[in-house]
Amino acid sequence: MNYKNICADPCPIARCLAFLGDTWSLLILRDAHIGLTRFDQFRKSLGIAPTILTRRLATLTEEGMLEKRLYSERPPREEYVLTAAGRDFLPVLVMIGAWGHQYRGEGPLVRIQDVETGEDIKPVAIDAVTGAKIGTRPLRFVLPTGV
Amino acid sequence: MNYKNICADPCPIARCLAFLGDTWSLLILRDAHIGLTRFDQFRKSLGIAPTILTRRLATLTEEGMLEKRLYSERPPREEYVLTAAGRDFLPVLVMIGAWGHQYRGEGPLVRIQDVETGEDIKPVAIDAVTGAKIGTRPLRFVLPTGV
DNA sequence: AAGTGTTACTATCATTTTGAAAGCAATGTT
DNA sequence: AACATTGCTTTCAAAATGATAGTAACACTT
Numbered sequence: 271m272n273y274k275n276i277c278a279d280p281c282p283i284a285r286c287l288a289f290l291g292d293t294w295s296l297l298i299l300r301d302a303h304i305g306l307t308r309f310d311q312f313r314k315s316l317g318i319a320p321t322i323l324t325r326r327l328a329t330l331t332e333e334g335m336l337e338k339r340l341y342s343e344r345p346p347r348e349e350y351v352l353t354a355a356g357r358d359f360l361p362v363l364v365m366i367g368a369w370g371h372q373y374r375g376e377g378p379l380v381r382i383q384d385v386e387t388g389e390d391i392k393p394v395a396i397d398a399v400t401g402a403k404i405g406t407r408p409l410r411f412v413l414p415t416g417v
Numbered sequence: 418m419n420y421k422n423i424c425a426d427p428c429p430i431a432r433c434l435a436f437l438g439d440t441w442s443l444l445i446l447r448d449a450h451i452g453l454t455r456f457d458q459f460r461k462s463l464g465i466a467p468t469i470l471t472r473r474l475a476t477l478t479e480e481g482m483l484e485k486r487l488y489s490e491r492p493p494r495e496e497y498v499l500t501a502a503g504r505d506f507l508p509v510l511v512m513i514g515a516w517g518h519q520y521r522g523e524g525p526l527v528r529i530q531d532v533e534t535g536e537d538i539k540p541v542a543i544d545a546v547t548g549a550k551i552g553t554r555p556l557r558f559v560l561p562t563g564v
Numbered sequence: 565a566a567g568t569g570t571t572a573c574t575a576t577c578a579t580t581t582t583g584a585a586a587g588c589a590a591t592g593t594t
Numbered sequence: 595a596a597c598a599t600t601g602c603t604t605t606c607a608a609a610a611t612g613a614t615a616g617t618a619a620c621a622c623t624t
Contacts, residue, residue, distance in 0.1 A: 282517025361542035370429025378561030414525030
């Protein structure tokens with residue numbers, strides 16, 4: 271299975287992992303949600319080699335998670351800001367964090383707070399149709415008809 | 418940043434990506450949730466090289482997402498089944514799928530149905546404290562005290 | 565009993581990706 | 595004029611990945 275095959279895969283999870291399935295992309299998105307926008311901010315935060323960072327930022331931009339924005343004309347400088355699609359990825363990061371909190375929670379841990387209440391959030395994924403927590407009712411993965 | 422550093426990272430997201438940040442691990446977990454358990458099932462489903470599959474299954478087992486179970490004594494044969502931690506990862510996969518459905522939804526797509534109602538689920542991540550959808554209220558990432 | 569099939573791998577080696585270090589371009593600052 | 599800042603690119607070694615072939619342990623069939 272190569273990149274092209276994955277993109278044509280009818281599974282929406284596979285389509286995401288086609289460009290997010292690597293060591294850095296999700297961490298870059300995490301940092302973007304924290305508020306980082308600039309090349310050197312990402313580089314210092316992650317300790318990532320600049321070659322790789324260039325490539326990842328380019329991919330995330332092509333895939334519509336980030337967009338470049340000129341923040342200085344002289345000298346010309348660009349930063350990377352989240353698009354609507356990138357912002358809508360937050361629930362995924364939050365759910366990953368919730369899992370990590372439960373199963374990899376030893377030692378000091380970053381927490382996510384609601385700014386207004388000042389309390390740690392308790393992320394839960396539910397099915398809006400039934401209102402049930404995901405995982406409490408049996409689910410079925412359905413292939414598209416005619417495949 | 419290397420593997421060890423990531424594991425010691427106080428961010429629960431980073432701790433997950435330390436062992437899930439690659440092309441295959443999350444796809445293997447997806448297939449495990451669909452019901453696959455055997456080496457050749459994963460291999461055929463994903464088109465992954467057996468060398469890599471061996472390594473990924475071993476890592477996922479070490480990290481407590483899967484466990485080996487003997488399903489035949491003669492000949493000795495083992496399969497890989499989800500642990501509680503692996504099952505609790507479902508919300509993450511579902512949220513990734515929801516994002517992919519919204520932003521990579523062209524063409525025929527796998528859908529996730531509630532078995533009892535027979536309807537497609539509509540996954541939403543909420544904060545159980547405020548009841549608000551994640552992304553509708555400002556959040557803050559808080560470093561552990563004393564760091 | 566010999567040959568064939570099944571399943572879960574391992575061995576080998578070429579290709580691809582990653583990573584570390586240094587350097588560069590365009591400019592502001594002193 | 596010299597140095598600092600920022601967003602990269604170049605170079606090359608090291609590590610990961612992938613394709614192909616093969617193996618081990620057995621069951622089943624003829």
